[in-house]
Amino acid sequence: MNTWFHNSKDFLYPNLPYNDVKPVGAADFYLAINATITFLEKKFGKSGVIDYFKEMAEKYYEPVIKLWKENGLEGVRGYLDDFFRAEPNSSVTISNEPGKIVLKVKQCPAIHHLKKSGRVISPLYCDQCRVINQTIADKSGIHFNIHGGMGECTQEFIK
Amino acid sequence: MIGCYDFCGHYAWTFSYLFNKGGIELLNEYWVEAIGQDSQKHAASLIKESGFEGMQKYWGHTLAEEAAEYRSVRSDGVFRIDMFRCPSLGFLIKNNLKFYKDYCDHCIAWIGSVMTEAGFTIDHEHNHKGLCWWEIRKNSASPQAAPAQCRKKIFDSNDVRAKAQWNQSDKIDVFTDAAGIKDKEK
Numbered sequence: 001m002n003t004w005f006h007n008s009k010d011f012l013y014p015n016l017p018y019n020d021v022k023p024v025g026a027a028d029f030y031l032a033i034n035a036t037i038t039f040l041e042k043k044f045g046k047s048g049v050i051d052y053f054k055e056m057a058e059k060y061y062e063p064v065i066k067l068w069k070e071n072g073l074e075g076v077r078g079y080l081d082d083f084f085r086a087e088p089n090s091s092v093t094i095s096n097e098p099g100k101i102v103l104k105v106k107q108c109p110a111i112h113h114l115k116k117s118g119r120v121i122s123p124l125y126c127d128q129c130r131v132i133n134q135t136i137a138d139k140s141g142i143h144f145n146i147h148g149g150m151g152e153c154t155q156e157f158i159k
Numbered sequence: 160m161i162g163c164y165d166f167c168g169h170y171a172w173t174f175s176y177l178f179n180k181g182g183i184e185l186l187n188e189y190w191v192e193a194i195g196q197d198s199q200k201h202a203a204s205l206i207k208e209s210g211f212e213g214m215q216k217y218w219g220h221t222l223a224e225e226a227a228e229y230r231s232v233r234s235d236g237v238f239r240i241d242m243f244r245c246p247s248l249g250f251l252i253k254n255n256l257k258f259y260k261d262y263c264d265h266c267i268a269w270i271g272s273v274m275t276e277a278g279f280t281i282d283h284e285h286n287h288k289g290l291c292w293w294e295i296r297k298n299s300a301s302p303q304a305a306p307a308q309c310r311k312k313i314f315d316s317n318d319v320r321a322k323a324q325w326n327q328s329d330k331i332d333v334f335t336d337a338a339g340i341k342d343k344e345k
Contacts, residue, residue: 018256019254026163028221030163032170035193035197035198036173036189039193039197043185056176083160086162108160110160117201133160
């Protein structure tokens with residue numbers, strides 16, 4: 001076994017399923033996410049992109065489904081707190097209200113970086129939040145709403 | 160939301176998704192078109208415009224941002240990178256994510272397409288454990304004329320092949336005068 005990547009119990013974000021050694025992600029990766037969506041739309045159309053998001057939610061984010069299912073809104077809150085701490089230049093507020101968590105994205109880190117980099121943003125870019133969060137929420141017994149997009153949005157997670 | 164913090168995880172998952180949909184042809188098309196020509200078009204422009212200087216600028220920024228352990232050297236006719244700890248594959252190993260059979264192929268696929276377009280060719284080896292080396296030279300330069308060429312011999316003490324971890328791998332993929340994954344030696 002290659003042990004040199006396993007040299008510490010250094011999970012910075014216990015509520016994220018996958019952890020890195022650095023505290024914040026590299027913003028240029030948003031360029032690749034945008035390019036991936038553009039490529040998939042060109043190859044398979046909008047429905048192909050939606051299918052990709054759904055399958056990613058069910059398989060890649062399976063540990064998040066488990067976290068939310070087992071811990072309810074507390075799990076959602078922990079995940080969102082850690083998630084946005086690890087994304088560069090994000091500006092969000094996350095509030096607990098009776099029976100729900102409200103996430104207000106004041107500056108979406110991805111849209112911010114894509115605009116700053118002068119990239120053409122896929123019109124389907126924001127569908128990732130809508131479809132992935134919806135799918136994870138559905139499988140966790142949580143109701144999900146989203147309003148807005150392209151840089152600012154409000155998401156509600158209701159139990 | 161798909162985050163950039165765990166990018167390498169869902170990127171690798173996407174390889175498997177595309178491979179299952181359309182085989183290596185679709186996956187290679189994704190690496191070349193979506194990554195090489197779209198996502199990394201800033202790298203392509205830099206390298207086309209400024210050659211080795213552009214490579215130095217691009218990898219200096221991106222490998223620092225990704226917290227890689229590497230060294231790069233440049234001499235007449237050759238740009239060389241020795242990667243001692245790939246942050247990208249390292250993320251997968253650390254998190255025990257095994258989505259696609261050869262994650263490392265994505266690099267030679269997109270970099271190969273960018274270099275070919277800019278008039279360069281590549282010698283490269285990766286050991287599937289987070290170590291690799293690259294020598295990029297102009298198409299027109301012969302291997303003998305390039306002072307840093309080291310296909311068969313160790314370049315210096317910082318050559319990744321001189322590290323003990325290099326030989327921990329039971330499979331090393333080799334590319335010579337390569338432009339992409341089709342050039343992997345059998």
